[in-house]
């Protein structure tokens with residue numbers, strides 16, 4: 001009999017790719033999403049979709065019943081929104097995670113929680129290792145850290161098995177191209193294909209560890225299989241740093257665009273450098289990123305081309 005999984009936030013960018021992978025291997029999939037930033041267009045047929053809020057405990061408990069595991073992605077996934085509106089974002093990001101953990105421990109499901117490299121804050125030490133102190137500097141980072149700590153407490157209190165994955169900068173098809181909160185790769189690919197200037201904030205020497213969404217799916221599937229997972233925390237990144245300027249040049253090259261690069265003022269609150277140490281994730285969950293940036297960019301640009309001019 002195929003296993004059943006709940007994917008919260010499964011109509012979103014990363015969650016919908018996890019749904020695809022689970023369905024492709026024959027699992028049964030339930031999706032809980034309020035469609036606030038996700039879309040039904042992302043969802044393949046074959047998943048049982050329920051529109052609702054992850055803070056609705058009764059609903060989460062009902063959907064978790066009978067599932068082997070929960071991939072918990074539902075969140076307001078934006079650092080600036082958490083700064084503008086910390087109260088309502090906290091309700092979704094902290095209470096929502098708590099609802100999922102409580103439902104999972106009651107039904108005996110395992111949990112893979114989408115955390116973030118935002119928990120590291122802006123300390124200059126690189127690369128980021130899981131052993132470093134977490135010192136988030138945004139409400140979003142605090143909320144993700146709270147989720148990790150709740151996961152640990154629920155493991156200690158109730159024996160809940162789970163893994164928290166600290167994603168670095170995830171990119172790929174289905175990140176909402178029209179949202180002002182989208183990632184730099186989505187924004188620059190769209191601009192390149194429209195012939196608009198590529199906006200680089202600051203001098204472009206800031207670095208990020210860009211990880212392709214297919215690798216993030218692989219990390220989630222591997223994390224779900226960790227035996228007796230004792231609230232493990234693992235980075236999901238490539239270990240490679242790319243400057244934003246190198247990225248802009250690579251996007252121009254890969255897309256054949258003649259757009260120019262325009263420099264603007266640095267973005268307030270930006271972390272200067274971010275790069276993962278991927279070695280613990282390889283040991284703890286058997287995950288290593290495999291998709292090179294160039295290939296990920298090519299696939300992302302291809303997705304944009306298929307969306308057509310309305311993207």
Ligand code: NAD
Pocket residue numbers: 008009010011012013014015032033034035036037038039052053054055072073074075076077078092096114115116117166167168169170171175176183
């Ligand atoms: P996304 O916005 O595409 O996905 C989030 C999904 O959650 C959306 O489908 C949205 O509609 C849904 N959602 C939001 N609030 C909800 C609620 N109250 N109830 C039910 N569903 C709700 O973003 P994403 O990039 O796919 O992010 C997925 C997860 O990964 C999030 O937890 C995010 O914090 C985390 N993450 C993402 C990145 C990144 O680079 N994209 C980096 C670190 C962590």
Ligand code: UD1
Pocket residue numbers: 077078079116117118167168169170181182183184185187188199200201202206208244267270271274
């Ligand atoms: C990203 C994630 C965040 C996650 C964090 C973890 C997104 C939208 N945000 O934040 O959820 O917690 O990684 O590492 O994916 N930039 C430009 N021009 C643009 C847009 C951005 O130069 O048009 C620059 C920014 O100033 C920044 C860099 O690109 O220096 C990356 O920005 P962004 O993609 O927004 O992601 P992060 O802030 O790193």
